[in-house]
Amino acid sequence: MELHAAQMLSTHLHEVLTDVRGVLPAFKRDRNRLVANALKAHRGWPEEVFQRASDSCVELHGAEAVLKEIGYTLANVVEAGLVEDPDDWPGVTVSVNDIGQRVIEVERPSVYFDPNNPNWPERVTIPITMPPALIEAFGARAKEVLVSSVREAIASARAAARSAGRFVKTSAAKLCRIPFTRRSNSPNPFRSRNPSFATGGNAEMAKKARAERKQFHELYRRALDALKKGVAGVCFPPGTWRWARELLPGWLLGVTTISLEASCIPQKRAS
Template sequence: MSHPREIAPGATYMITRRVLRRHLLFRPDAAISQLLVYALVVSARRFGIEVHAFCAMSTHLHLVVTDVNGVLPRFLQFFHRIVALGTKVLRAWEGPVWDHEATSVVRLLTRAAVVEKVAYVLANPVAAGLVRHACEWPGAKVDVSELGCGVLRAARPVAYLDPENPQWPEEVSLPLALPPAVAQDGVDDFRHEVAAELNVREAQAHSALQQQGRRFLGAERVSKISPYERVTSSEALGERNPTFAVGRDQGDVRRIAGTAVRAFRASYRAALERWRAGVRSVVFPAGTWWMCTFHGASARDFGLTV
């Protein structure tokens, strides 16, 4: 059983979802990029999600978003469903699209964490040895220069989505929002910080590939690989799946956040035990989502919020 997760309105997250068995179903081409951007824009607009950064790798998706209304599970369910069904049509794919592991959802608690994770998302194609610089990635993505000011745009894909259904407009757009941790007058500083972090990550990737005697695959070759192939390199198993991130050099913030997470889980489980015993008047901690949404349970702030 997974740990209960606090869903707090206004929280910012890095989200990662992987393709089944590391198949290259999201190999960058015009059709899959159109589907991914369209699905993201429609889903974000439907649930009031602010998108800050995005990178579609061949085997997984990375997002940095803010859940303004505290409906992140609804957004993820809708977005991932559209992507999966559209991909099955585009790739003539039978069976599941998504990996059986749960979506990775990491709450970003500080500005430093936002800067580091946005840079991580943008640097992913470089870290994977695919292109020398993030801007060269041919797949759907956000560039540093677009942070807080760019616009995601896409026409409705021909495959899967019914043009007669009003929930699928012919064209959609979504301005890229500035993360809440960044003041409106600090957008230039934010971009510079992300660019600096991105440069560090790219330099590390260059050094690592050189030491391994490998070369970057290049955008052209990446785009020509069959989407039905799989990544065959070894992948570490049993790695930690963090709940939150605070960034480097943040003093006691990590300890305080960890204490808050443990307190939320303990309070939730105590309330759930009473609920299972038939006590319907029990109050869950604020941020409880599933029990409140599907069972009508009550929740209140006990000062446990991260």
């Protein structure tokens, strides 16, 4: 998994990443489980950390979509009125200057993770990489274009927050001292749209993405119908995950084929 941008607020996480191995569902499952268990051990929470509802996972088609989503991700704390600049956010965040350059080194938490378990090394590194779509589209100018796009997104978010009177009347440092037991009382959107892909306003790319999604559903339905009829050697289309990895009975795994090549897995944003 290649990480390009991330920002964590008190109630949710935004991240832009590229799934180079076709394992995004397993990555999110394991990451969320480990974070939740460690947080519960640290805080003494007895119940769930992440809500049971599915998250928003948007497939990004083209450089325009990648630029827009990275800008949205990094400007989120500004749009919420928490800080004037995302670099001032004391929580987890990536600076636009980090992308393509920084390698974050993280020490193993002192809680939950067994230091004697070889699966949990003392330190791990996380490179913050430049999205392949930007390198392909802009070459050596990728960083310059990205920085300009993110700055525009931050300026727009700042103006929107000021216009709406959302900026808090205290510093981010003081916000961090608010007891974690105090619940957020800000409204959350209910039944809002949850798109499956984004193209950054590129109409031609959107048309192509819709056609690809339609083709996937058609191929999936054909494969599922064939499987129900007892046809051997059924091939599900690239991108199929939960049905084959989690729901199929073991005896059926031998008569199905799942194509999950990394080349078939475009960049995704999860939040």
